[in-house]
Amino acid sequence: MKTKVGLWIDHRKAIVVTVTEKGEDIKEIVSEVEKQPRRSGDSPLKGAYESHQVPADDSLQRNFTGQLNIYYDAVISYIRDAESILIFGPGEAKDELKERLEENNLGRRVIGIETVDKMTDQQIAAKTRQQFAELR
Template identity: 35%
Template structure:
């Protein structure tokens, strides 16, 4: 990421990965990709259902669901922290991608004082090919 000093960056992200696309002088270039430590579907060996074993009501859940949720939230927080570290040096940031990850990340950095003076935009976008990613960032910053 140290090759060129980009002021503007487009970040396509979802909860599993992020692609950084630098923009400078009308040209968009891939900088790097970041893989999330968050696993969407995690199954441990010997794992059974999340219901309580001796409960007469089968809808009563055990502490296992609470523990799984905490693990998932901690992994997402670690991923968002890694993203914060990567975009900290850019002045203009475009967050785009499918789902809600871009909105969750925008809300997280809105609370961070280090990002108060940075220009951050959020756009909806589906999954794209590499050329479509470059064109999306190029078109966004040209207009």
């Protein structure tokens, strides 16, 4: 059975539309990525804001990158068996995911990457159906 996937992704969530001969399925994968990690310690309004209370920028970036990698791995595990993958979304996540797919030797399955804005689940499903109908 040939499985085709349309994937709308940003850093907060991924909407996966899987199209097979039996029909289509829509799944949402929510990321645990925190774009602006909270700083520990007291508020600067409550007293001295010492430098050791603020995490270093590189540790925040490492934490952010680690969370993204976990999120991308969850998406990849869900779409791993797809024969063809169309990736679209508004920001950098689509390109970052493509790099992860290439690292996992799945990059050749990506048939296209497109920049689009926010879409409803039905719009994502319609775009996926239209794309794969054109490839037949």
